[in-house]
Amino acid sequence: MDYNMASDASLVQEYIHGNEQALSTLITRHQQRIYSFIYSKVFDKDVSEDVFQDTFIKVINTLKRGKYNEEGKFLPWVMRIAHNLVIDHFRKNKRMPMFENKGDFNIFSVLSDDELNIEKQLIKDQIECDVQELIKELPEDQLEVLTMRIYKDMSFKEISEATGVSINTALGRMRYALINLRKIIEKHNLILTN
Numbered sequence: 290m291d292y293n294m295a296s297d298a299s300l301v302q303e304y305i306h307g308n309e310q311a312l313s314t315l316i317t318r319h320q321q322r323i324y325s326f327i328y329s330k331v332f333d334k335d336v337s338e339d340v341f342q343d344t345f346i347k348v349i350n351t352l353k354r355g356k357y358n359e360e361g362k363f364l365p366w367v368m369r370i371a372h373n374l375v376i377d378h379f380r381k382n383k384r385m386p387m388f389e390n391k392g393d394f395n396i397f398s399v400l401s402d403d404e405l406n407i408e409k410q411l412i413k414d415q416i417e418c419d420v421q422e423l424i425k426e427l428p429e430d431q432l433e434v435l436t437m438r439i440y441k442d443m444s445f446k447e448i449s450e451a452t453g454v455s456i457n458t459a460l461g462r463m464r465y466a467l468i469n470l471r472k473i474i475e476k477h478n479l480i481l482t483n
Contacts, residue, residue, distance in 0.1 A: 290303070292310060292311065292314040293314065295311075295314070296361075297315060297318075297361070297363035297364065298360060298361050298363065300312075300314055300315050300363075301315070301352065301357065301363055304352060305352055305353075305355070305357070312349070312352075315363065316345060319363075319364055319367065320341075322364070323341060323344065323364075323367060323368065323371055324337060324338075324341050326368060326371060326372075326451065327340045327341055327344070327371050327375060329441075330372075330375045330441065331375060331378065336378060340371060340374050340375055340378060341371070343374050344367060344370050344371040344374055347370050347374070348367055348370060362453070365453035366453075368451065368452075368453060369452065369453055372433065372451065372452065373429070373433075376429065376432065376433060376436070379436075380425065423470065423473045423474065424436070424466075424470065426473050427466055427469055427470065427473070428469070430452075430462050431462050431463075431465055431466035431469060432466070433452060433462075434448055434452070434459050434462040434463045434466060435463060435466040435467075435470075437451065437452075438463055445459050445460055445463075
């Protein structure tokens with residue numbers, strides 16, 4: 290079997306049937322893309338290497354347990370695992386990437402809704418700090434899109450490619466993230482009294 294010519298799907302099957310060389314070929318084939326993706330999120334070589342290794346430990350465990358069912362979609366599946374591990378890394382370290390406002394979308398415009406009137410009562414630094422804590426309460430798929438859009442300044446096309454969902458799905462998740470963020474803000478009654 291010529292491993293370099295084989296499809297991802299057939300290499301996965303080979304590995305599941307005990308052929309270690311097949312996995313090695315898969316890792317070599319996608320290593321650069323997956324590592325670059327991880328590095329573009331964490332901007333740290335050591336962390337990127339750790340997340341990359343953890344990604345393939347998870348891949349191997351899933352394949353060995355016979356839980357893999359992503360026929361023909363090996364790379365998007367691995368990218369999703371890597372992305373979830375990046376989010377876990379930020380959660381574990383209790384820090385989200387720094388917020389940078391670069392143009393068309395501004396988190397403060399979300400919070401200055403007339404119903405909530407939050408911007409008038411909280412200084413921007415406080416809002417930013419609170420928002421970083423509050424967004425952790427969002428469902429994971431919404432948190433992922435919100436983080437990529439606001440903290441990483443990614444376009445919806447880039448988000449769609451990175452998460453393996455359509456642009457419309459990414460837009461929908463962003464919309465629901467903002468709706469839920471408003472509810473979370475109300476739930477926490479985030480209004481300072483003077």
